Amino acid sequence: MIDDEGNLINESTIKVSAYETEYNEVISLMSKVCSSIVWNNNPANKDRKIKIDEDELCELAPRIWSLSAEYNNQSAEDK
Numbered sequence: 001m002i003d004d005e006g007n008l009i010n011e012s013t014i015k016v017s018a019y020e021t022e023y024n025e026v027i028s029l030m031s032k033v034c035s036s037i038v039w040n041n042n043p044a045n046k047d048r049k050i051k052i053d054e055d056e057l058c059e060l061a062p063r064i065w066s067l068s069a070e071y072n073n074q075s076a077e078d079k
Helices: 018-041 054-076
Strands: none
Touching: 018 054
């Protein structure tokens, strides 16, 4: 990774908050689900559809809500 001044940064020394970790995990899961939906909607894949786990979708909704609530709270505190 390179910082704003063009210096190399050792990624193992970067501290990531719990919020950022959760955010990245949620984005990764959402991306996986969206990719599966796109795959399934492609007519060429009609016989090779990917099963989308309903439990994963049900798990995502409260996680997204929690992240947005935390973000809104932080934004309100910053003002």
